[in-house]
Amino acid sequence: MNPAGPAVRGRPSYPGPPPWATPGLLRKLWGDRLRLLSDAAGEYGDVVRFAMGPKTLYFFNHPDHARHVLADNAANYHKGMGLAEARRRILGDGLLTSEGETWRGQRRAISPAFRRERIAGFAGVVAAAGDHLTARLHARTGDVVDLSEEMTALTMDVLGRTLLDVDLSPLSFLGPAFEAAQDQAMFEMVTLGVLPLWLPLPRHRRFRAARRRIEEAVRTIVSTRAPGSGTDGSDLMSVLLRVAGGERDTDLRWRGLRDQIVTMLLAGHETTASTLSWAWYLLSSHPEAAERVRTEAIEVLGDRTPGFADLNRLPYTTMVIQETMRLYPAVWGLPRRAVAADEIGGYPIPAGADVMICPYTLHRHPGFWDDPDQFRPERFAPDAPPVAHRFAYIPFGAGPRVCVGSHLGLLEAILVAAMVARRFRFELPGSAAPQPEAMLSLRVRGGLPLRVLPV
Numbered sequence: 001m002n003p004a005g006p007a008v009r010g011r012p013s014y015p016g017p018p019p020w021a022t023p024g025l026l027r028k029l030w031g032d033r034l035r036l037l038s039d040a041a042g043e044y045g046d047v048v049r050f051a052m053g054p055k056t057l058y059f060f061n062h063p064d065h066a067r068h069v070l071a072d073n074a075a076n077y078h079k080g081m082g083l084a085e086a087r088r089r090i091l092g093d094g095l096l097t098s099e100g101e102t103w104r105g106q107r108r109a110i111s112p113a114f115r116r117e118r119i120a121g122f123a124g125v126v127a128a129a130g131d132h133l134t135a136r137l138h139a140r141t142g143d144v145v146d147l148s149e150e151m152t153a154l155t156m157d158v159l160g161r162t163l164l165d166v167d168l169s170p171l172s173f174l175g176p177a178f179e180a181a182q183d184q185a186m187f188e189m190v191t192l193g194v195l196p197l198w199l200p201l202p203r204h205r206r207f208r209a210a211r212r213r214i215e216e217a218v219r220t221i222v223s224t225r226a227p228g229s230g231t232d233g234s235d236l237m238s239v240l241l242r243v244a245g246g247e248r249d250t251d252l253r254w255r256g257l258r259d260q261i262v263t264m265l266l267a268g269h270e271t272t273a274s275t276l277s278w279a280w281y282l283l284s285s286h287p288e289a290a291e292r293v294r295t296e297a298i299e300v301l302g303d304r305t306p307g308f309a310d311l312n313r314l315p316y317t318t319m320v321i322q323e324t325m326r327l328y329p330a331v332w333g334l335p336r337r338a339v340a341a342d343e344i345g346g347y348p349i350p351a352g353a354d355v356m357i358c359p360y361t362l363h364r365h366p367g368f369w370d371d372p373d374q375f376r377p378e379r380f381a382p383d384a385p386p387v388a389h390r391f392a393y394i395p396f397g398a399g400p401r402v403c404v405g406s407h408l409g410l411l412e413a414i415l416v417a418a419m420v421a422r423r424f425r426f427e428l429p430g431s432a433a434p435q436p437e438a439m440l441s442l443r444v445r446g447g448l449p450l451r452v453l454p455v
């Protein structure tokens with residue numbers, strides 16, 4: 001395994017697959033990105049260079065490297081691959097993809113709407129969504145239900161009612177539209193963006209239609225909400241309307257608002273839905289952990305509706321969510337593009353290089369985790385030793401671009417896990433374990449059918 005720095009004096013040469021392996025690499029990049037990166041880390045160590053025809057990907061897998069790219073020298077690393085393309089196409093200049101002064105101004109304006117105190121006020125909405133979910137599952141007890149679909153519906157509903165202050169249920173076409181948009185972003189990533197969007201391919205037509213649908217949804221969202229209506233003006237929608245309102249040019253004003261809303265819609269629901277889905281799978285395959293979550297939920301909540309203060313009273317449920325985010329981090333990859341030439345762990349990085357930091361492989365790094373592939377919530381017990389390296393566990397990213405919605409994501413995941421676990425347990429109907437699919441977030445490939453059983 002490579003140490004964090006070069007083993008020899010001077011410039012080390014990069015480990016990695018030979019150039020003739022490019023067709024196979026591209027196939028794997030399309031078919032199973034996580035396996036490609038995990039296998040490469042196992043075979044070559046913490047530093048791998050993938051030379052793929054006209055493109056080169058630099059994969060760094062030591063927590064020191066993650067700290068360098070995400071925090072210490074973050075100013076030199078803009079969002080890269082997938083995100084850079086998606087930026088032009090879907091997310092425009094929203095908070096997830098903007099850079100430099102534009103991003104700084106947006107983050108300053110938007111952050112207060114995500115403060116812990118404000119998020120605390122959303123516990124009632126989350127609990128109501130948990131109640132609706134419980135009622136739906138109750139009606140289908142004994143059936144096999146796609147839990148991924150249920151989690152997506154729940155998190156979309158919560159996002160609408162909390163941050164955007166709208167009922168998103170009439171906009172159910174948004175799900176398939178985001179699906180098509182993500183599929184295109186991933187396709188462009190693996191084809192290295194060589195196929196221009198004007199080529200009359202069916203996937204390009206699907207993508208353009210999806211973009212129109214998303215735009216239509218945003219217009220509906222904006223038209224149902226006037227600045228500050230019925231609020232003290234500090235909620236996210238009021239902030240977004242105010243920020244966009246500062247722009248004189250009508251077209252720019254609309255684009256600014258659209259980009260932020262699309263960003264919040266995408267970043268704010270898939271991540272939490274993915275975390276909850278993987279938690280249900282892990283609990284279904286670890287009945288003793290499921291039993292502990294259930295016991296804790298019943299002891300702490302009984303039959304009552306949970307509130308924000310319950311978060312601190314559910315330590316085991318919290319540990320399960322933390323361990324779920326270690327094994328299946330919803331944001332599996334943090335692609336970056338170097339602005340100027342740099343050096344990471346002694347390895348030279350040319351200006352413009354595509355660099356990948358991968359929470360999925362960092363979270364399973366054998367140098368920092370015992371039995372990394374095992375589900376063991378006890379790792380995160382309050383009295384357990386701290387994580388071996390601060391940057392070996394980064395489910396919400398790190399540095400200046402760290403997740404702005406982490407409080408909301410955790411509130412939702414922990415409260416909903418406890419509310420559902422006190423009433424139901426889940427069983428995998430077959431023997432095949434669900435497989436991860438690394439899209440912009442870490443999905444369960446083909447959905448997560450689980451049998452719903454009473455506890």
Ligand code: HEM
Nearest residue numbers: 095096267268271272330331395396397401403404405409
């Ligand atoms: C369990 C749930 C969540 C996880 C695991 C998660 C993870 C992440 C990660 C890893 C990043 C950093 C991306 C990067 O550096 O390239 C990020 C950024 C971001 N997240 Fe989350 N997220 C979650 C929930 C949410 C929620 C509920 C929202 C609400 C809208 C949200 C909005 C954002 C935004 C806007 C950014 C960009 C921040 C910036 O660049 O300034 N996230 N998230």
